[in-house]
Amino acid sequence: MPSDRSRRRIPDATVARLPVYLRILTEQAEEGVDSMSSDRLAELAGVNAAKVRKDLSYLGSYGTRGVGYEVAYLVYQIRRELGLTRDWPVVIVGAGNLGQALAGYGGFGERGFPVAGVVDIDPGKVGSVLAGVRVRHIDELPSIVQAKRVSIGVIATPSLAAQDAADHLVAAGVTSILNFAPVVLTVPRSVEVRKVDLAVELQILCYHEQRRGGGLHAVTTRSATA
Amino acid sequence: MPSDRSRRRIPDATVARLPVYLRILTEQAEEGVDSMSSDRLAELAGVNAAKVRKDLSYLGSYGTRGVGYEVAYLVYQIRRELGLTRDWPVVIVGAGNLGQALAGYGGFGERGFPVAGVVDIDPGKVGSVLAGVRVRHIDELPSIVQAKRVSIGVIATPSLAAQDAADHLVAAGVTSILNFAPVVLTVPRSVEVRKVDLAVELQILCYHEQRRGGGLHAVTTRSATA
């Protein structure tokens, strides 16, 4: 009963690692590798081998003892579990600095996330074309979402406008949001939000940085690099 | 003995939330709020109130029972603990799509992370100026790092070049790296790496998206969007 397995909930921590395994396995497949041990995959992914096996075990028992995992099959299973067997078009809200970089980034389309549209509120930006995509007015959001069956929205507006952007996305029917603005969004519980906050990342880095060098040897450390 | 408190290790999960509290508290301070309860802060940060109190308790007992926390003082304490009492200049490696967006983003400088330099390997990009910063050749990395006392590097190169970029950063003396390329970097254990991987974020979103719609009502849901 394999469908039983696919109903089982996968731990968040595992879901966050599956994409990493997937990328590595895909790369390896392209290089002609067709079988791989959990040890090797763990090494490439920078994690513990037992963790890899436990993670993969949530997908089912697709390994062969004494041998390892068949790369192609694993790729298929992970893609299936993550829902990557079809494209997920995304809309980008905010055609500024970041929005343009995102729209112009080919990596999304390649990975199954084609840009279904870019919208902005600024009439000066609406109509301009970036990376082959014409920027449209935010009022067109609902029709884009419906026409292209979009369920994922990306917010790349200034912080102050992010909640407004989220409201528009939710109203248009989007149910998942990736937010680049450094604010906490309020959305219905049925909508999932993930945040990418660069300032937070940098601040975490510098906490450790400060902690390391912040001891008695701060000055010494600095001059040692010379 | 307050310095005793500052030596205590703060849990990773807490370190990751402190920047969020900090931003909220800073904003509130600007709006004239000078005292705040854990309940209110929790609401604004979208977390549990007990968690807020426990997080803040790692900094010391800076709250007043029956009243709350003095915003300005808390801001100071968090900044001190995170090591934000001084600027942390960063170097950006890779002046492409993303590197330009990052360099042009004012938010970094404002938050204490001035761009000390942008380097690239492409002679066609070296010398060009973006957002007031001249792009320099990657060979100049060591001198930039030393001259500006940089300990944080940002990698915004294509995946294939990311390890090379990391090697250059490490060789130049950088000890913390924020990596935007979707690869696992190999660095000495003394160097801390954090990764921002947009594709992973999107894939996590679509796992839940698929799971939600993937139940018994998959087809219904699909056609209902029409």
Added chain:
DNA sequence: AGGCATTCGTGCACACGTTCACAAAGCAGG
């Protein structure tokens, strides 16, 4: 001054995540 309402700080129990360690399962080679 005393009582009351409020809010912090934290002990405790529980959930989640990680790692070890090992039996079970497979392959290869004689």
Added chain:
DNA sequence: CCTGCTTTGTGAACGTGTGCACGAATGCCT
């Protein structure tokens, strides 16, 4: 077929993170 080697899959122990619940402290009001 049997032995030995490899590698999976998972139980169990441990560590980390979360949230409740409540005592302790504080301010305010009478």
